[in-house]
Amino acid sequence: MSLLSVRNLCKSYGALEVTRNVSLDVEPGELHAIIGPNGAGKTTLIGQLSGKIAPDSGSVSLAGRDVTHRSMSDRVRLGLARSFQITSILPRFTVLENVALAVQARSGSSFRFFAPVAGERALNDAAMNALVEAGLDDRASLRASALSHGEHRRLELAIALATNPKVLLLDEPLAGTGGEEAEAFVQRLRALKGRYATVLIEHDMEAVFALADRISVLVYGEIIASGTPDMIRNDPKVRAAYLGDEEAV
């Protein structure tokens, strides 16, 4: 059974159809990349998967459960975590606090008013583990606002991991990074592969083709092709619509 299953999703803003009859599945442990030119509706799509945007029709199910009408926070609790294209963190919290809060959200009640949370070993340890996976453990006690852009991208990942997700939605995790930093990030994602079902939206084609088990190509809100990286690379429709003359890919 697919962990994440999207059926006939449609969304229009006025006359503009931004999501046209999109269906896709993500199997356990699979990394499913969604690519497409700018304005293809990738961010709107991930918004509908995460619960930020309500679709006009169609359904989203998580582990067999229909979550189409559940709120973003409900979906996260059911195991659907997302990272943001534009870094969205708690800038005045320390790096560890940012992640520990995500751990707290899924372990025990947050309606505890008296015990000091800073002293909760279990929270801090779990947060530290997520930071190790994101390669940020040496930054744990810094204020989040003091991190570099690349480190912010990794913090986004650590926070998403700390919610203990079944499915990860990564919205352009490499945005704004380049060179060695991007390469290191791809290595990290590769290490996580297989442990989470992942939907990856990314512009960096090199990263996408290196990581993805399956790629779906979104053009004008519609999936025009879906298959293994090899199939996508050789699909004439995709080449025409999206890859253009980029023979190098």
Next chain:
Amino acid sequence: MKGIQHISARIWLSLLIFAGFATLPLIAMATDDPFLLLIGTRILAYAIAAMALDLILGYGAMVSFGHAAYLGFGAYAVAILNSYGVTDLGLHILGAVALSAIFALLTGAISLRTSGVYFIMITLAFGQMAYFFFVSLSAYGGDDGTPLQARSTLFGSDALENDRVMFYTALALLIILFAGATRIVGSRFGRVLIGTRENPVRMEAIGLAPFRYQLTAFVISGCMTSVAGVILANQAEFVSPAFMSWHRSGELIVMVVLGGIGNLTGAIGGAVVALLLEDWLAVLTEHWRLLFGVFLILMVLYSPHGITGALERFKGGRK
């Protein structure tokens, strides 16, 4: 780097403030000035209210412009329960808290559908509704208010009739509530509350919908503020809708800003400074509000983190 909830340095400052308060009755005795204790009790009451407001304004980014309503609930709980022969301070506080919890729950649930300026306006509107409700309550003097027959009783005794006992009782309440509020800020709940201030979208993306936490904080804050109202009524031995006018709500915000937003000790300091300045400036000139305004503008311009911010900068100046 110290964590977001780190406050131990400010705890010392607050202990200093509490110690200062504790010596006030001695000064009153030495100078033979009975008004000093009354002024002191009034300051303690406002310190509680400012601290309670800071819990949501400073830590939760909810600017409530109707918080004086809870002062009124506290004050009228004393007057109304007294008229039914219920005179115990504990029961007065219980009544005030119960009434405030219901009002805060209802109005908070509606107000929190908005944010920013709209939240300010809608809390102001609810505050005014409460104000006019008590204005029309003719059994308790309506617009003019009503004097209390006697102060609340403490375990059956009329000890609170003594201004010194009244003062120390108010101080004890302030310390208890300060300890409680400090624990809340440092708790799991506090971390979520501060998180909703910093970035509500992020909170949702980790599975914590802000609304429940904000509403809970709003209710806690309202209940705490009502305790200040209970003290004020006893201090003045009089209750009237004037306790809950929107000017009062504004003054509470001024105290929080003056002390340093998001800083419980600061709110207490802000209440002390605002009320003392009011008293001193009023002696100098009847246009004291003008001078107070100038002071407030200078504070906001030159020390955006309020009095405590200025103190901390002064202390850390050599770094």
